[in-house]
Each structure stands twice: as structure tokens, then as C-alpha cells.
Amino acid sequence: MEISHARARRWIQFDADYSLSAQDKEFLEAHLKSCTDCGQYAASIKEMESIIVPLMRRQWNLSPAPLSIESLQVGKTNTLTGGYLLATRTAIVGLICMVFLFSVWQLTFSHTPGLSTAAVPPIPTPSIQFTLTGSSQKNCTERSYIVQQRDTLDSIARQFASSKAEIMEANKLETESLHPGTTIWIPSCTFTPTGTVNASTTTYTPSIHPTTSTPGG
């Protein structure tokens, strides 16, 4: 079976992992016989391996210092007592945290003075009163409109800056349903004041007698 160069290189890599099946290995060998580039690739990998492996061995083929079994056993008990020590330490730290959190909680709740619980008369909002003297003029225009398929009274009112109530009054409509194709009159009116406007405000001075209670110590 003919294999491509890309596949050959991939297989060379798998071969280096000792993960190439015997059959695939045969195909690879056949390819390498005729392909010099891939042959070069395989050779360069083998060369790299032949250098790096002895080098690693020279670096790391040392022997460990003899381990005394007693030290391992002693280590075991040490970690046991160490565990107790750690547990007590954690408990103490936890206790301190709880005390800290508790005091913080206490402080936040007693921070706002007794005002919130005392009866405070609500402060009335000062109001401004307008008085209109005179009259205003109403200007209305009416236009005809043919109702479309998806129209509603609201949509038409919006379109012509009018209101649903006005349209219904102008056309003497009893229901809100419209029939497409019918013609209706759309009034749009504007108001212009011709009189004068007086404004007066009433001011309040609230008197609060807070019953303060000293925050709990």
C-alpha cells in the first residue's frame, strides 16, 4: 500500500513510541526504501535519540542515598502529632474568626441610632399650587383617514397625535372595533392658554422630636 509523506512521518513518530503495528511498519519500510526525504527524517530522529538517551543516563544515573526505614516510621508519627497540632491551630483560628465576625455583626446592627425605631412624623412634601386665571383656546383640525388592515384606535391616535377618546367621540363610535376600508375622521386639537398662571408654594417646617436611645454597648 502506498502511503503519503505526511503519513510516513506520522508513522515514524508512532514507531518511535513503539506504537506502530507490524503491518503498518511494513508499509512504512517500503515507503522509506524509495523516499530519501522521509528516510532522512527517520534518520535524524534516530540520531537525536542516540545522543539524548546516553546523555540523560550520564546526568541522572546516580544512586540514591540509603534510606533508613526508621526515619520513614518516625516521619509517620511526626506527621501524626503534626496533624494534631494543625488541628488545634485551625480550631483556634476558627474561634478567633467567629468572635471577630460576631463583634462586627453586633456593631453593624447598633450603628444606626434609635431614630429608626422611634415614631417620626412623616415629613410632608412641599407642594406647589398652580392657579390658572383666564381661558385657553382650543384649536382643532380634522382629517379623514381610511382604516387599514392592522390599524387599531390606539395606533391611529398615536399616528396623528390624537387620542382614542377624541376619535371615538368625533365618529360617534360605540365600540373600539374598526373595519378596514371605512373612513373615519381624526381630530387633533391643541390648547393655547390665554390667561395667566399663578404659582404659590406652601412651606412646612417639620418639627421632629427624636427619641434617641444610646446604641447598645
Added chain:
Amino acid sequence: MGKSVKVFVSTDVNPVERMHDAELAWLIPQCIAGHEDAIARLVHQYETGVFRLALSIVGDAAEANEITQDVFIAALRSLPSYQDHRSFKAWLYTITLNQSRTRLRKRKTLERLKNTLTSIFRVEVQKQAAPEEKVIQNEKEAVLWNCLNRLDERYRVVTVLRYFHELSTSEIADVLSIREGTVHSRLHNAREQLRSALEELDGI
């Protein structure tokens, strides 16, 4: 890619032969019970492998010895929770790897702290002689060694496990808790980087 027919050329790094599962099955409960000779046997079987793995990660023999001791202490402590379905060596190597990496991280933060202090206070700090350099014999070795140490940690670890500790890809996957496909892709990547580093030297 078909199923593998493993052709292992075993020039075993660990000279002591592999422990049989049956012996392990008997040995482990003995160790849990605290019998010293059983512990001694277990330690003797695996200490070289553990030490060399630690050494290949941290680079320093003294530190590797400390790590070996810590590994066996930790292993003996958590031996009751060891599950049978996993290879014992892989389990032990995982502990070793974790310990080594923690040490390395601590050492790196210490180094950074030292550097900061020296730059602030302009104090001369004695540099420890890097022990690796003295073993390099020629330029090719220097290039490959440099490239290996420059590799990203995950690529370097699989390379060392594969070429130095001669673990199979499934064992590597077990030790690192990754899929076997990931092991393959990382090995291929590392190999390609090392190969091209060598190629650059040849000026091809």
C-alpha cells in the same frame, strides 16, 4: 494506526527486575501493618526509580534525596488508599512527580526572591554551580540538552519518562493522568523540537 506490537529494547534504568503483581499483593498489606522488613523490601525495590525521577525534574541530587524520603513517607501514609487497578509504580511515580514539582516551584519562588533582594540591596549572592554542565562532551549534546531544558514542562516530562525511565505510553498516561493520545502528541511535538534543534546545528 494499528494496535501496538511492542518491541522493547530494555536496557532497564532500574537494575532490579520488575516486581510481580502477586508479590506486591502480599507486600502491601504487610507494609500497612507496619512490618519493617516488608517496608524495607518495598523501598529497596523502588527507591532508585523514585530518586532518578526526582533528579530528572529538580536537577539536584541532594534535593532529590530529600524528595525520595518525602515520597516514601507520603506513600506509606496513603498506602491504605491505594487502589489495585492502577500500576503501583505509576502510583508511586505520580506522588514523586507531584512532590518534585512542588519543590521546583518553591525553589523558583526562592530564586526570584533572592534575585529581587540582590537587585534591591546590591548584595552579591553566591551562585551554585549548575551540576549538569560538566557532563556535556560535545556541541551536539550541548544543543540537545539546552533544547530539552528549554522545552515546556509538559513536553519535557513525557520525554524524560519515555526515554530515560522507559515507561510505555500507557504508563506515562497513567502517571500523568492524561489520555494516551495526549501522550503521543506531546512526544511527537517534543521529538520534533529536539530534531530540528539538531538539524539547525548541522546547517541543513
